[in-house]
Amino acid sequence: MKRISITFLVISAISIVASVLAPRALASTNPNIIIILVDDMGYGDLACFNPESKIPTPQIDRLAASGMRFTDAHAPGPLCHVSRYGLLTGRYPFRTTFEWQTEPVIKPDEVTIASFLKTQGYQTAMVGKWHLGFKQDAEDDYTGVLAGGPIDCGFESFFGIRASTDIPPYFYIRGERAVMPPTSTIEANNSENWFRNQGKFWRGGAIAPDLKLDEVLPRFTEEAIGVIRDYKASKTDSPLLLYLAYPAPHTPWLPSKEFVGSTRVDLYGDFMHMVDAHVGLVLSALEDADMTKDTLVIFTSDNGPTWYAADRAKYGHDSAGPLRGMKGDAWEGGHRMPFIASWPGCIQAASTSAQTICFTDLLATFADITNTELPANAGADSFSVYPVLVGEQAEDDPIRGPIVMAANNTMLIRSGDWKLIDSLRSGGFSQEAASSSDGATGQLYNLKADPGERNNLWLHYPERVAELSEQLAQIKRESKTRN
Numbered sequence: 223m224k225r226i227s228i229t230f231l232v233i234s235a236i237s238i239v240a241s242v243l244a245p246r247a248l249a250s251t252n253p254n255i256i257i258i259l260v261d262d263m264g265y266g267d268l269a270c271f272n273p274e275s276k277i278p279t280p281q282i283d284r285l286a287a288s289g290m291r292f293t294d295a296h297a298p299g300p301l302c303h304v305s306r307y308g309l310l311t312g313r314y315p316f317r318t319t320f321e322w323q324t325e326p327v328i329k330p331d332e333v334t335i336a337s338f339l340k341t342q343g344y345q346t347a348m349v350g351k352w353h354l355g356f357k358q359d360a361e362d363d364y365t366g367v368l369a370g371g372p373i374d375c376g377f378e379s380f381f382g383i384r385a386s387t388d389i390p391p392y393f394y395i396r397g398e399r400a401v402m403p404p405t406s407t408i409e410a411n412n413s414e415n416w417f418r419n420q421g422k423f424w425r426g427g428a429i430a431p432d433l434k435l436d437e438v439l440p441r442f443t444e445e446a447i448g449v450i451r452d453y454k455a456s457k458t459d460s461p462l463l464l465y466l467a468y469p470a471p472h473t474p475w476l477p478s479k480e481f482v483g484s485t486r487v488d489l490y491g492d493f494m495h496m497v498d499a500h501v502g503l504v505l506s507a508l509e510d511a512d513m514t515k516d517t518l519v520i521f522t523s524d525n526g527p528t529w530y531a532a533d534r535a536k537y538g539h540d541s542a543g544p545l546r547g548m549k550g551d552a553w554e555g556g557h558r559m560p561f562i563a564s565w566p567g568c569i570q571a572a573s574t575s576a577q578t579i580c581f582t583d584l585l586a587t588f589a590d591i592t593n594t595e596l597p598a599n600a601g602a603d604s605f606s607v608y609p610v611l612v613g614e615q616a617e618d619d620p621i622r623g624p625i626v627m628a629a630n631n632t633m634l635i636r637s638g639d640w641k642l643i644d645s646l647r648s649g650g651f652s653q654e655a656a657s658s659s660d661g662a663t664g665q666l667y668n669l670k671a672d673p674g675e676r677n678n679l680w681l682h683y684p685e686r687v688a689e690l691s692e693q694l695a696q697i698k699r700e701s702k703t704r705n
Contacts, residue, residue: 251461251516252342252343252344252461252591252592253461253516253517253518253565253568253591254461254462254463254464254513254516254517254518255339255344255461255462255463255464255517255518255520255588256462256463256464256466256504256508256517256518256519256520257309257335257463257464257465257466257520257584258466258468258501258504258519258520258521258522259306259309259350259465259466259467259468259522259523259524260468260470260471260497260501260521260522260523260524261302261351261386261467261468261469261470261471261472261523261524262302262471262472262473262523262524262525262526262527262528262549263471263494263497263523263527263541263559263560264523264526264527264529264540264541264542264543264548264555265526265541265542265543265544265545265554265555265558265559265560266539266540266541266542266543266544266545267279267494267527267541267543267560268282268283268286268560269283270282270283270286270287270291270560270562271291271293271543271560272540272543272544274539274540274543275539275543276485276486276487276491276537276538276539277485277487277491277494277495277498277539278484278485278495278498279494279495279498280498280502281498281499281501281502281505282498282501282502282521282562284502284505285501285505285519285521285562285564286562286564286572287571287572288564288566288571288572289519289562289563289564289565289569289570289571289573290562290563290564290569290570290573290574290575290610290611291560291561291562291573291574291575292561292562292563292574292575292576292577292579293574293575293576294558294576294577294578294579295522295558295559295560295561295578295579295580295581296557296558296559296578296579296580296581296625296627296636297309297522297523297524297525297557297559297580297581297627298314298315298557298580298581298582298603298627299315299316299525299557299627299628299629300525300526300549300550300551300552300556300557300627300629300649300650301524301525301549301550301650302351302353302385302386302472302524302525303320303322303327303353303354303385304320304627304628305524305525305557305581306352306353306354306467306524307320307327307328307354308580308581308582308603309335309524309581309582309584310328310334310335310336310354310375311328311332311333311334311582311585311601312333312335312582312583312584312585312586312596312600312601312602312603312604312704313332313582313601313602313603313604313702314582314602314603314626314627314703315627315628316626316627316628316633316698317602317603317701321355322353322354322355322385323355324355324357324358325355325357325370326354326355326356326357326369326370326371326374327354327355328354328370328375330370330374331599332375332600333585333596333597333599333600333601334375334376334585335376335463335465335584335585335588336348336372336375336376336377336463336465337375337376338376338585338588338589338596338600339376339463339588339592340376340378342592342594343460343461344460344461344462344463345378345453345458345460345461345462345463346376346377346378346379346462346463346465347377347378347379347380347449347453347462347463347464347465348372348377348379348380348381348382348464348465348466348467349380349381349382349442349445349446349449349464349465349466349467350382350383350442350446350465350466350467350468350469351382351383351385351386351387351467351468351469352371352372352380352382352383352384352385352395352467353384353385353386354371354375355370355371356368356369356370356371356384357369357370363403364391364393364400364403364404365399365400365403366399367398367399368395368398368399368400369398371395371398373397373398374398377465379397379449380395380396380397380398381394381395381396381442381445382394382395382442382467383395383433383438383469386469386472386473387424387435387438387469387470387472387473387474388423388424388425388472388473388474389425390404390408390424390425390426390427390428390429391404391427391428391429391430392404392408392427392428392429392430392433392435393428393429393430393433394430394432394433394441400430401430401432402430402431402432402433403430404427404428404429404430404433405428405430405431406428406429406430406431407426407427407428407429408424408426408427408428408429408435409426410424410425410426411423411424411426411474413475413489416489417528417530417532419473419528419651420473420475420490420528420533421473421474421475421489422473422474422475422476422489423473423474424473424474435474435476436476436478438469438470439468439469439470439476439496439497439500440478440500442466442468442469442500443500443503443504446464446466446504446507447503447504447507449462449464450462450464450504450507450508450511450513451507451511453511454511454512454513461516466504468497468500470493470496470497471490471493471494471497471527473528475489475490475492475493476493477489477492477493477495477496478496481493481495481496481499486537486538486539487537487539488537490529490533490541491537491539501521505519514566515566515567517565518563518564518565518568518569518591519562519563519564519565520561520562520563520584521560521561521562521563521564522559522560522561522562522581523559523560524559525549525550525556525557525559526541526542526545526547526548526549526550526551526555526556526557526558526559527541527542527548527549527555528548528549528651529541529542529548530548542554542555543555544673544674545558545673545674545675546674546675546676547648547650547652547675548650548651548652549650549651550629550630550648550649550650550651550652551629551648551649551650551651551652552627552629552632552633552634552643552647552648552649552650552665553643553648553652553675554669554673554675556629556648556649556650556651557627557629561579563611565611568611568612569611569612570613573613575610575617576617577607577610577615577617577620577621578620578621578622578625578636578638579605579607579610579621579622580603580622580625582601582603582604582605583604583605583606583607583621583622584604585600585601585604586601586604586605586606586704587604587606587607587608587611589601589606590606590608591608596704601704602701602702602703602704603702603703603704604704605621605622605623605704606621607621607622609621620638623637623703624636624637624693624697624703626694626697626698626703628649629648629649629650630647630649630650631645631647631649632644632645632647632648632649633694633698635690635693635694635697636669637690637693639668639669639670639671640666640667640668640669640686640690641665641666641667641669641675642664642665642666642686642687642690642691642694643656643664643665643666644664644691644694645663645664645665646662646663646664646665656678660678660681661681662678662680662681663680664680664687665678665680666678666679666680666682666683666686666687666690667679
């Protein structure tokens with residue numbers, strides 16, 4: 223009996239330890255990592271985040287059902303290029319300058335998620351929209367090497383485009399060179415019954431003969447699936463990082479024939495429905511390659527939508543859901559994003575977290591996953607959310623400190639339930655301002671009580687305004703928030 227009791231105790235102790243360490247033990251080898259970043263999708267577009275959405279998104283909803291939904295995840299900035307910079311470098315975008323039209327935004331000495339994971343034995347690939355600049359001259363004919371892009375930032379392969387599909391010149395890039403230089407021209411385009419920056423909007427300019435704007439989204443899906451299949455065929459022991467940056471549902475909204483009329487939200491809804499289907503194709507490719515169980519898939523959007531009050535009234539669909547504002551705004555609709563993480567066996571299926579996180583946190587999270595220390599000069603504003611992913615962090619125990627970002631010339635700080643905006647402006651596409659009839663010079667909201675940011679408490683809590691203003695100033699003065 224004594225021997226049985228000792229054996230029982232030993233087994234029990236092992237079971238307890240195993241239950242505590244289960245997520246890390248299950249991830250005995252580093253997982254593949256697939257990041258799918260869509261463009262200009264709002265918090266209210268996905269059914270899994272907004273039951274009132276008029277857009278069917280069954281594929282992304284399926285991904286959410288297999289993993290964790292973050293309901294308080296934030297882009298590091300409310301625009302395309304700043305958001306991508308923060309995601310890749312773990313550094314707040316307000317700390318750098320953006321001359322992406324002619325200069326690489328990411329400097330040679332900056333650590334990115336790709337360059338870091340490459341040191342951990344990962345194969346690294348990117349497909350899609352870069353929007354962080356190349357070293358080029360004003361008279362560049364795009365026949366030479368495009369330096370400073372993904373290849374110089376840690377990605378071993380790249381197929382994509384320079385910026386958005388409404389910003390010329392339009393041409394595909396493979397590695398460091400244009401597939402075909404943009405030697406043709408395309409006239410500017412707009413859509414009737416939409417605001418100028420909506421619908422089938424694109425700017426006129428140079429375009430490569432082999433690029434058709436309505437074929438870019440399917441081409442990127444094809445390329446991403448090719449990366450997965452080639453990786454599987456190589457039978458390598460190295461894990462894969464694939465960063466798939468779709469340039470949709472950003473304008474121009476160009477749904478293919480089978481999606482036209484498939485939703486009740488006209489061009490935008492149809493295009494978003496198409497994006498969902500293409501995400502599904504990538505997820506199916508992972509399943510076909512028998513890689514799903516060994517892969518961490520992260521899905522999110524770079525910033526909020528371009529969706530006006532008139533659109534809400536016309537279609538009964540709010541792309542930003544319950545949030546105020548849109549793309550570019552300091553209000554939540556500009557930067558609070560649907561964020562999904564799926565990793566079978568490590569992340570609990572159909573789980574939800576209300577932890578406040580930022581895209582900058584990916585770099586530190588990947589370091590934690592690979593059980594590696596980040597270099598001192600890396601991830602200045604990156605905090606690992608790995609304990610949240612695997613259920614080791616209590617919901618009421620914040621995983622990171624305040625989030626700070628710029629929206630044009632407006633700054634904001636989010637700390638706990640409180641959010642301070644240092645002006646009355648939205649900073650972005652809303653082109654609105656909070657009421658100043660009471661003499662307030664900035665905005666203060668308690669997001670727990672007022673997630674729609676309608677009740678400005680600036681004059682009601684002067685001590686909170688002073689506290690957050692000092693925190694904001696301190697973070698701006700310092701070079702990093704990570705210890």
